[in-house]
Amino acid sequence: xxxxxxxxxxxxxxxxxxxxxxxxxxxxxxxxxxxxxxxxxxxxxxxxxxxxxxxxxxxxxxxxxxxxxxxxxxxxxxxxxxxxxxxxxxxxxxxxxxxxxxxxxxxxxxxxxxxxxxxxxxxxxxxxxxxxxxxxxxxxxxxxxxxxxxxxxxxxxxxxxxxxxxxxxxxxxxxxxxxxxxxxxxxxxxxxxxxxxxxxxxxxxxxxxxxxxxxxxxxxxxxxxxxxxxxxxxxxxxxxxxxxxxxxxxxxxxxxxxxxxxxxxxxxxxxxxxxxxxxxxxxxxxxxxxxxxxxxxxxxxxxxxxxxxxxxxxxxxxxxxxxxxxxxxxxxxxxxxxxxxxxxxxxxxxxxxxxxxxxxxxxxxxxxxxxxxxxxxxxxxxxxxxxxxxxxxxxxxxxxxx
Amino acid sequence: xxxxxxxxxxxxxxxxxxxxxxxxxxxxxxxxxxxxxxxxxxxxxxxxxxxxxxxxxxxxxxxxxxxxxxxxxxxxxxxxxxxxxxxxxxxxxxxxxxxxxxxxxxxxxxxxxxxxxxxxxxxxxxxxxxxxxxxxxxxxxxxxxxxxxxxxxxxxxxxxxxxxxxxxxxxxxxxxxxxxxxxxxxxxxxxxxxxxxxxxxxxxxxxxxxxxxxxxxxxxxxxxxxxxxxxxxxxxxxxxxxxxxxxxxxxxxxxxxxxxxxxxxxxxxxxxxxxxxxxxxxxxxxxxxxxxxxxxxxxxxxxxxxxxxxxxx
Numbered sequence: 140x141x142x143x144x145x146x147x148x149x150x151x152x153x154x155x156x157x158x159x160x161x162x163x164x165x166x167x168x169x170x171x172x173x174x175x176x177x178x179x180x181x182x183x184x185x186x187x188x189x190x191x192x193x194x195x196x197x198x199x200x201x202x203x204x205x206x207x208x209x210x211x212x213x214x215x216x217x218x219x220x221x222x223x224x225x226x227x228x229x230x231x232x233x234x235x236x237x238x239x240x241x242x243x244x245x246x247x248x249x250x251x252x253x254x255x256x257x258x259x260x261x262x263x264x265x266x267x268x269x270x271x272x273x274x275x276x277x278x279x280x281x282x283x284x285x286x287x288x289x290x291x292x293x294x295x296x297x298x299x300x301x302x303x304x305x306x307x308x309x310x311x312x313x314x315x316x317x318x319x320x321x322x323x324x325x326x327x328x329x330x331x332x333x334x335x336x337x338x339x340x341x342x343x344x345x346x347x348x349x350x351x352x353x354x355x356x357x358x359x360x361x362x363x364x365x366x367x368x369x370x371x372x373x374x375x376x377x378x379x380x381x382x383x384x385x386x387x388x389x390x391x392x393x394x395x396x397x398x399x400x401x402x403x404x405x406x407x408x409x410x411x412x413x414x415x416x417x418x419x420x421x422x423x424x425x426x427x428x429x430x431x432x433x434x435x436x437x438x439x440x441x442x443x444x445x446x447x448x449x450x451x452x453x454x455x456x457x458x459x460x461x462x463x464x465x466x467x468x469x470x471x472x473x474x475x476x477x478x479x480x481x482x483x484x485x486x487x488x489x490x491x492x493x494x495x496x497x498x499x500x501x502x503x504x505x506x507x508x509x510x511x512x513x514x515x516x517x518x519x520x521x522x523x524x525x526x527x528x529x530x531x532x533x534x535x536x537x538x539x540x541x
Numbered sequence: 542x543x544x545x546x547x548x549x550x551x552x553x554x555x556x557x558x559x560x561x562x563x564x565x566x567x568x569x570x571x572x573x574x575x576x577x578x579x580x581x582x583x584x585x586x587x588x589x590x591x592x593x594x595x596x597x598x599x600x601x602x603x604x605x606x607x608x609x610x611x612x613x614x615x616x617x618x619x620x621x622x623x624x625x626x627x628x629x630x631x632x633x634x635x636x637x638x639x640x641x642x643x644x645x646x647x648x649x650x651x652x653x654x655x656x657x658x659x660x661x662x663x664x665x666x667x668x669x670x671x672x673x674x675x676x677x678x679x680x681x682x683x684x685x686x687x688x689x690x691x692x693x694x695x696x697x698x699x700x701x702x703x704x705x706x707x708x709x710x711x712x713x714x715x716x717x718x719x720x721x722x723x724x725x726x727x728x729x730x731x732x733x734x735x736x737x738x739x740x741x742x743x744x745x746x747x748x749x750x751x752x753x754x755x756x757x758x759x760x761x762x763x764x765x766x767x768x769x770x771x772x773x774x775x776x777x778x779x780x781x782x783x784x785x786x787x788x789x790x791x792x793x794x795x796x797x798x799x800x801x802x803x804x805x806x807x808x809x810x811x812x813x814x815x816x817x818x819x820x821x822x823x824x825x826x827x828x829x830x831x832x833x834x835x836x837x838x839x840x841x842x843x844x845x846x847x848x849x850x851x852x853x854x
Contacts, residue, residue, distance in 0.1 A: 143645040147634060154633040367595050371629035375690070377612075378593050379646035380619035386646070537597040537612055540556060541590055 140381045144389025145396075148361075152397040158357055162401040166350040167408050173346065174413040177339035188220065189283045190229040190247045192238035196254040205255040207309060212253050212269065214313055215294075227290070242274055248283040249273045251291075269294055341500065343415050345470035347424075348495035350405050351431030352461045354398035358439025359453045361390045362529060368538040369447065387533065391436060398432040418503040423511060427502070430518040431495040435461075437525035438491065444532035461492075468492035494518050544607035546571050546698055546729045547592060552601035554587055554753070561587045562598070563753040569731060569746075574724050576744030577733040578840060584753035585733040586626060589702050592731075593623060605698065619647055622696030622728075626703045628687045630675050636686055637662065637671040640693050647694035661693035664719060681712025688716065692723065699723060700731045705739060717743050737840040749844055756847050761840060768846040769796065770838045772809040774816055777831035778823070779803060785826055792818055805830075 152158060193216055195209060213232075220230040231238075231247065238250040250272040271291045273284045304315050363369045365387050367377040376386065406424065409415040417424050442457050467490050469475040476493050479486050487493040498514035505511070549567035553560070562584050569575045577585045590596035592603055594612045603610045605617050630639045640658045648654045662668055665685040675683055684704060692699055701720065705713045721743055724730050734740055740747055741761050748758040757764055765771070781800050789805070790798045794812030798805070809815045816835050823830050 140646070140649070143642070143649075147631070147638065147642045147645075150638065151631055151633040371625055371627035372631070374595060374625055375623070375629040375643065376646065377595055378618060378621070378623050379643070380615045381646055382613075382615070538595060539597055541596055 140385040141389040141392075144386040145393045148390040148393035149397060152357060152394060155357075161356060162350065162353050162398065163404060166346055166353075166401070166405045169349075170343065170346055170405065170409050170413060170415075173339070173342050174409075174415070177342065188226045188229045189249070189286060190231070191287065192231045192233045192241055192247050192250045194233060194235045194238050194250055194252045196235070196252055208268075209253060209255045211304075211309060212255075216251070218313055227286070238272075242272070245274070249287040268298060340415065340417070340503065341469055341476075341496065343409055343417075344496040344499040345465055345468050345492060346409075347402060347405065347428060347499060348431060348468055348492040349461065349465045349470060350402050351398070351428060351495055352435040352438065352464060352492060353401075354394065354432045354435030355439030355442065355457045355461060356454060357394050357398070358391075358436040359443030359457055360439075360450065361387070361394060361436075362440045362443025362533065363450055363453070365390070365533055366444070368541050369443075374541065383533070391440070394436055395429075395432055398436065399429055402428040402432060417499070420502045423502040423508075424499060427495060427498040427511075427515065427518075430498075430515050430522070431491070433522045434491045434495075434518045434525070437522040437529070440529040441525040444529040464490050464492040468496045488517060489521065491518060491521055494521070543571060544604070545569055546573075546606060547575075547731065548602075548604040549588070549592065550602050552588065552591060552598055552603065554584075554591060554596065554598040561753050562591065562601075565601070565750075565753060565755055567748060567755065569729065571729050572724070572727070573746055574720065574730040574732060574744045576740035576747040577731065577750060578735070578737060578740045578747050578844070579733075579750030580735055583735075583750040585750055586702055587753070588750075589623075589700055589731070589733060593621070593700070619694075620697045622692045622694065622699045624688045624691035624699070624701045624704050626706065628675075628683055630683075630686055630690060632675050635672050635674055636667050636678070636689075639675070639686060640689050643690040644693035657693050657695060660695075661689040664692070664722070665689035666715060679709075679712075681708050681715070684708050684712060684716065685719075688719065692728075697728060698731070699728045702733050703735070704732075705734070705736065713739070737844070741840055747840065749840070749847065751844075751848050757843070764840060764843045765838050768838060768843050769810045770808055770842055770846065771811045772815055773834075773836045773838070774805075774807040774809065774819060775834040775836070776805045776807075776819070776823070777803060777833075778805045779829055779831075781805060781828060785828065788826075789819060789822060792822065795819075 216228065216230045219227040231241065233241065235252070238247070241247045242250055252270045252272065254268060254270070269291060271287055273287060300315070304311055364372045365376060365383065367374040376383065403425065406417070406428065410417060438460070439457055442453055442460070466472070467475055467479055467486060470492070476487060476496060479493070487497070494514045494517045498511050498518070501510040501514060545568045547567060547569040549565060552562050552565040554562040565584065565588055567588070577588065579585050587596065591598045592605065592610065594610050594614065606620060608614065608617060610617060631642065634642060637658065640661050641654065644654050644657050644661070648657060662671055665688055667682065667685060667689060670678060670682060675686065678686060688701070688704055705716055708716065717739060720730055720732065732740065732744060744761070746758065746760055747764060749756045749764065757767060759767070778800070786798055786800055789795065789807065794809045794815055795807055796810045797808040807819060816833070820833070
């Protein structure tokens with residue numbers, strides 16, 4: 140009975156065009172739209188090195204210490220202009236006039252002036268050592284100017300440290316500068332875990348959550364089709380000679396299989412076609428998807444079991460629940476889950492979409508599996524509650540009215 | 542004598558204030574085609590659902606094949622086939638797959654099931670449509686598929702709840718012939734309908750229901766004998782005097798006469814040769830007449846006389 144029901148339910152699901160659209164095509168369409176939208180955002184956000192000029196204000200007489208100080212600062216700029224992911228500047232060492240000319244022609248965004256020759260090293264005012272000149276024109280690049288300002292402020296703050304090391308251990312200056320550059324975090328977001336996190340990835344996490352929860356629609360149909368007081372099919376099944384549970388479990392298993400395939404298809408599409416990076420722990424992503432599908436099915440099953448509303452009404456209720464769930468987990472507004480966490484954290488513990496999304500997030504961000512497994516446990520607990528409540532209704536053997 | 546296939550005693554089913562079944566009794570013997578006849582809302586489907594243990598009832602007992610019928614009486618359910626009033630098939634499965642699915646709820650052996658499905662397809666005349674999806678079938682074919690799904694496992698008791706609703710005459714005849722054939726092959730049939738012609742055509746015994754009560758039970762002939770009216774004579778007459786109408790009324794076995802729109806209608810309560818006696822009188826009086834009709838009473842007349850209303854009111 141179990142496999143007989145599984146086989147035919149799977150056939151029914153595969154041939155249901157409406158279900159195929161909502162479960163298969165819609166997530167792919169939405170994912171493609173996300174990809175286009177975030178692609179352009181990422182392009183506009185992509186960082187290119189800021190062209191700057193470095194001018195040395197020379198004095199008639201310069202001490203050896205001052206020369207060493209200049210060399211130290213030059214090493215800093217050389218380090219920041221070295222090609223690679225950490226490159227912050229493209230540096231031109233020029234005279235002041237030449238630098239001003241470049242700035243006026245907008246070939247550079249700012250001029251750093253190094254003034255080392257005032258006869259004093261210790262106790263030197265930081266803002267006198269390195270000054271920044273930027274264009275005051277309205278159409279100059281404000282982001283680059285902000286970064287230059289931030290860098291200058293950071294330099295001033297760390298001046299004494301750099302100064303000390305430049306004087307005492309100039310050979311270690313490069314390593315220290317590199318460390319400080321990382322801390323400064325001008326251009327690169329530091330991953331907390333094993334992989335880097337693209338900010339648009341959270342939308343795809345929520346899209347996966349939505350795909351999983353769409354299983355609820357077919358889950359409600361199964362509940363309706365197994366109850367004599369809700370459908371003619373339910374009546375026909377109720378009067379058959381077998382126990383209802385194997386047939387019901389066969390249907391639910393077929394649906395879980397179908398929905399899992401839809402989510403895997405979406406994942407494969409997102410990864411291979413759209414180039415979305417879900418990290419290296421794909422087994423965890425699949426496990427989350429499976430648990431998410433189970434929760435979606437159980438949610439639909441429960442709604443399908445409760446009340447004697449028509450299937451259209453139940454479909455409407457489920458869509459409202461699913462869309463609210465994914466809204467609160469951040470499908471439409473990226474930081475919604477964080478806001479919910481601040482103001483009503485319990486909601487994130489019982490919101491299936493938030494649990495799925497957070498499990499996927501935890502996989503990418505946290506190397507330890509604690510948070511990931513906590514989310515999975517939440518999903519399984521929700522599934523158990525939904526299924527048990529649904530079975531209370533389905534197990535009825537006689538009805539007061541049909 | 543073997544126990545009745547279905548025995549219902551004092552069945553009471555209430556929906557709050559409404560009494561759907563009011564001390565309803567039923568006894569169906571093996572090999573019968575038993576008709577449950579009544580207007581819409583008379584309690585036919587409620588009675589069937591109670592017999593199938595789908596519906597909880599307030600009072601009474603139900604036995605099927607001599608055993609109490611319970612929701613978990615799977616051994617009894619295996620011997621019952623049901624064709625519900627509403628078509629219950631999967632839109633996404635073909636004709637063959639639908640029948641195989643429902644047959645599979647009763648029969649696990651695949652080869653046996655395959656044979657049963659083929660037999661059901663042949664029985665319902667759906668051989669040409671085995672790969673069709675239900676949406677591609679006409680109303681009549683869909684009803685036949687519904688029946689095939691209900692009887693594919695070769696049940697001993699077949700319950701058909703208004704299987705011919707919204708079916709064209711050709712499909713209706715096909716369905717009725719099929720039911721008779723199933724009965725000939727050994728199945729006991731319970732057939733509910735509000736179409737008295739169908740019940741008269743195929744049922745060996747009939748219970749007439751109204752307002753949840755069993756009003757009368759018997760063969761169609763027995764039911765007709767229960768009522769006063771045994772013959773209705775209609776004659777086209779150009780003109781008739783009141784005295785002549787009274788004289789006809791006074792003839793033996795005639796209990797009611799009327800003359801409207803040049804049509805003389807005479808109701809007889811039995812006896813023989815009523816028509817020749819009336820025609821002789823008209824000839825003797827020199828009353829010219831045209832077409833003459835003589836009709837025997839129908840189950841509708843039985844229902845009308847028992848309840849005071851027509852079956853399709």
